[in-house]
Amino acid sequence: MPRLRATFWIYITAFVVLVHLVLLPALYFGMGYVVRESHEDLFIEHARTFSRVLADEFEVGVALDSQARIEDLLDFAITHGGARYAELYERGRSIRSLYGSSEIKTSRSTDLSFGQGGDGIYFVVRPIVHASHRAELRLGFDEQPTQERIQLALTRMLWLLAGYLVVAIVIAIILSHRLSRPIQRLKAVSRAISSGDYTRALNVNTGIRELHELAEDLEAMRHELVGVNDRLEAKIKEKEISEVRREELQKQLRHRQRLETVGTLASGIAHEINNVLVPIILYTDTALQDLPTSSAPRANLVRVLAAARRAKDVVKKILTFSRELGEAKLALIDLREVVAEALHLFSALAPPTIEIRTEIDESLPFVRADSTLAAHLLMNLCTNAYQAMEGAKGTLTIGLRYQEHPTVVRLSQPRVEFWVSDTGRGMNSATVERIFEPFFTTRSVGQGAGLGLSVVHGIVESFGATITVESKIGVGTTFRIFFPAAPRLEEMEL
Amino acid sequence: MQHILVVDDEPDVRDSVKYVLDRAGYSVRTAESAMEALAELARNPTDLVITDIVMPQVNGVEAVESIRKAFPAVRIIAISGGGNFGVTDYQPSAITTTAYLAAAERAGAHLVLTKPFETFELIRSVEQVLGVGHA
Numbered sequence: 001m002p003r004l005r006a007t008f009w010i011y012i013t014a015f016v017v018l019v020h021l022v023l024l025p026a027l028y029f030g031m032g033y034v035v036r037e038s039h040e041d042l043f044i045e046h047a048r049t050f051s052r053v054l055a056d057e058f059e060v061g062v063a064l065d066s067q068a069r070i071e072d073l074l075d076f077a078i079t080h081g082g083a084r085y086a087e088l089y090e091r092g093r094s095i096r097s098l099y100g101s102s103e104i105k106t107s108r109s110t111d112l113s114f115g116q117g118g119d120g121i122y123f124v125v126r127p128i129v130h131a132s133h134r135a136e137l138r139l140g141f142d143e144q145p146t147q148e149r150i151q152l153a154l155t156r157m158l159w160l161l162a163g164y165l166v167v168a169i170v171i172a173i174i175l176s177h178r179l180s181r182p183i184q185r186l187k188a189v190s191r192a193i194s195s196g197d198y199t200r201a202l203n204v205n206t207g208i209r210e211l212h213e214l215a216e217d218l219e220a221m222r223h224e225l226v227g228v229n230d231r232l233e234a235k236i237k238e239k240e241i242s243e244v245r246r247e248e249l250q251k252q253l254r255h256r257q258r259l260e261t262v263g264t265l266a267s268g269i270a271h272e273i274n275n276v277l278v279p280i281i282l283y284t285d286t287a288l289q290d291l292p293t294s295s296a297p298r299a300n301l302v303r304v305l306a307a308a309r310r311a312k313d314v315v316k317k318i319l320t321f322s323r324e325l326g327e328a329k330l331a332l333i334d335l336r337e338v339v340a341e342a343l344h345l346f347s348a349l350a351p352p353t354i355e356i357r358t359e360i361d362e363s364l365p366f367v368r369a370d371s372t373l374a375a376h377l378l379m380n381l382c383t384n385a386y387q388a389m390e391g392a393k394g395t396l397t398i399g400l401r402y403q404e405h406p407t408v409v410r411l412s413q414p415r416v417e418f419w420v421s422d423t424g425r426g427m428n429s430a431t432v433e434r435i436f437e438p439f440f441t442t443r444s445v446g447q448g449a450g451l452g453l454s455v456v457h458g459i460v461e462s463f464g465a466t467i468t469v470e471s472k473i474g475v476g477t478t479f480r481i482f483f484p485a486a487p488r489l490e491e492m493e494l
Numbered sequence: 495m496q497h498i499l500v501v502d503d504e505p506d507v508r509d510s511v512k513y514v515l516d517r518a519g520y521s522v523r524t525a526e527s528a529m530e531a532l533a534e535l536a537r538n539p540t541d542l543v544i545t546d547i548v549m550p551q552v553n554g555v556e557a558v559e560s561i562r563k564a565f566p567a568v569r570i571i572a573i574s575g576g577g578n579f580g581v582t583d584y585q586p587s588a589i590t591t592t593a594y595l596a597a598a599e600r601a602g603a604h605l606v607l608t609k610p611f612e613t614f615e616l617i618r619s620v621e622q623v624l625g626v627g628h629a
Contacts, residue, residue: 271548274575277610279510285613286514312610462596 008183012176016168024161028154035153039146040114043122047141050081051124055137058088059130070095077139084121085140090133104140120144182206186218198226242348249348270315277315280308330463332366332486333374335400335418342378343398350396354386359399367416367483369463380456381420381479388424388477397421402485414485421478427471435469496624497538500524501531501545501557502573507609511544511616518617528557535565542624547574547598555597562602569623572598575609 006014054077058064074086074097085104086097104121111123121140128135185202192200202219206212284305291298339360347356378398385396399419427435436457460467460481471477498520502508505526512522523538525531529552531543543561547554558570574595595606604623607615 271575274609275504275507278504278575279506281610282510282514282613282616286517289613308610464600 008180009173009176012179013169013172016172017165020165020168024165028157028161031157032154035157036150039150039153043141043143043146044114046082047122047124047139050077050083050141051126051137051139054081054139055126055128058128058135058137064088064090064128064130064133064135067095071097075099081139082141082145083139084142085138087138088128088135089138090135100140114146115143120147178206179208179211182208182211182215186215189222190218193222193225198222198229246348249345273311273315277308277312281305281312284308330368330370333369333371334364335367335369335374335416335483336360336364338371338374338378339398339400339418342375342382346379346382350382350386351390353393354389355393355395357395357397359397359401361401364400364402364416365414365485367463367465368486369465369483373459373462377456377459377481378418378420380453384453384479385420385422385424385477388422388426390424392424394423394476396423403482415482416485417480417482419478419480421476423476426473426475426477428473432469432471436467495519495521496541497521497523498542498544498620499531499534499540501526501528501543501549501554503527503546503549507546514613514616515620518620520620528552528554528560531557532560532564535561535568540565540568542569542571542620544571544573544620547572547595555601558598558601558603570603571605571607571619571623572603573607573609573611574598 054073057073058070064070070088074088074095077083077086078097078099083100085100087100088095104119109123110125111117114122117123120143122143124139124141126137126139128137182205189200189202192198202215202222206215284301288298288301288305291301339358343356343358350356382396382398386394389396397420399417399421401417402414403417404414436453456479457467463483465481465483468480468482469477470480498515500508500511500515500522501524502511503526508524508526512524515522523534523540525534527549528545531545534540535543545554545557545561549557552560554572554574558572561568561570572595595603595608598606605619607619611619
């Protein structure tokens with residue numbers, strides 16, 4: 001059987017109705033009892049008191065001797081005492097008021113309770129003793145008016161209670177509506193929140209403190225949710241962006257490495273072809289000079305020369321692949337900027353197991369170098385360092401400092417020392433000796449062409465700088481590059 | 495007559511340069527290595543050395559340095575056709591033509607020339623370095 005689910009206001013209203021359906025009849029019967037009792041008691045009290053007073057009158061006033069007096073008193077009981085029957089009985093003699101009802105049966109004792117006898121008459125019998133008289137006053141009071149009053153009171157009470165019930169139901173409905181309206185609003189908002197709409201504010205205006213507090217708590221929660229949601233969205237976006245950036249950087253690096261390989265290859269081929277082109281151009285040119293202008297092979301030689309020059313151009317074009325290296329422009333640069341830029345690139349690519357540290361002097365003179373090549377240099381050294389630490393935790397330190405009197409042999413000018421230090425595997429002295437040779441590599445086939453450090457060496461030399469390497473097996477490796485320091489700005493001629 | 499020594503490990507380059515300069519009226523000798531060139535310089539008076547940079551054993555940059563030291567009066571033109579990273583003739587000081595020639599210039603070459611060059615470029619460079627027309 002499905003569970004019945006009624007709305008809040010129906011629950012409250014039904015509850016109120018149920019409570020009243022139990023309470024109101026009880027109230028009705030209880031109060032009816034009290035009303036009836038009090039009316040009956042009053043009636044009986046009156047009947048008995050009246051009877052006693054009348055009986056006293058008979059005893060005190062010697063009325064028993066006068067037939068007319070007796071009749072007067074009995075008539076008085078009918079006209080003024082509320083009785084419907086009045087009789088004086090004395091030893092076979094019975095005097096009745098003529099106003100009374102003749103159908104009422106006599107010869108009975110005093111009724112003990114209201115409604116006894118079932119004839120609607122309450123009987124009071126009082127003995128009258130005076131001198132030699134032994135008589136009985138028999139009065140019959142009509143129960144009907146009292147009965148009617150009771151009925152009227154009960155009917156009025158019933159109407160009152162019914163009115164009360166209606167008012168109570170109306171109040172219950174109004175109240176439950178007032179209660180359920182903010183709840184409905186809370187429900188709507190929480191439903192909106194659960195479906196992902198955090199924008200609807202909870203403006204619940206209610207005088208009920210609990211609901212108001214609940215609404216406030218929910219609103220606070222919504223605010224929190226909005227915040228959490230915003231933060232989450234921001235985080236996801238950030239992550240997406242960093243993912244995209246990472247991919248972009250990796251693409252850049254791959255492209256760079258490919259360029260480097262192609263450039264190296266191209267430069268090798270270029271060297272060969274350029275060497276071959278020298279005799280072709282020179283011999284053809286001189287042959288052309290020797291031949292008379294009318295000579296038949298001349299046109300052919302002109303074409304040979306043109307073809308050789310085209311070959312020269314083609315080689316030049318191929319060499320634009322390695323233009324980055326080939327067209328290095330030396331300028332005064334701040335190595336700190338190069339390091340910062342390369343670090344930005346490298347920290348996105350380095351595995352998380354590697355901690356990157358920097359030890360950079362705050363004030364450094366400029367050096368004469370090509371910033372693109374210097375960045376290339378740094379990337380090569382960093383890549384080499386992290387490959388040396390591959391699969392393990394390690395620290396990569398990048399340092400920059402000014403040395404007025406470098407400790408390295410042969411160098412006497414002020415230098416800017418730039419070093420990259422790793423805590424990797426380290427190398428033995430045989431490896432260190434050959435480390436800058438091209439195609440020399442300790443990596444397995446496919447991991448690297450072994451050109452990185454020879455390129456580094458080439459770049460360093462092209463800057464007029466010096467590179468040294470120190471390494472210890474199991475401890476790590478440090479590459480140091482000593483750039484000749486450019487004169488400080490204040491020492492430079494303006 | 496001015497004496498020129500052409501140093502290159504490539505016979506074709508060596509011979510063609512010699513041929514052009516011979517025709518231009520110079521007395522030209524050749525050497526195929528830096529060692530041979532130094533020996534030749536010691537043997538005969540020479541005004542100008544035209545040397546390649548990428549050569550086996552002793553490279554052109556070192557050759558330039560040695561010549562400058564031993565024969566300071568000799569003028570030098572360095573020629574190069576670009577980097578070659580062959581294991582045997584690896585030159586750490588150079589990765590490109592520009593870098594090679596820059597290294598040679600730093601070592602003391604009076605002029606550098608990129609291979610391949612035209613006949614007139616070669617002759618004009620030789621004249622320039624030997625100070626023809628300026629003397």
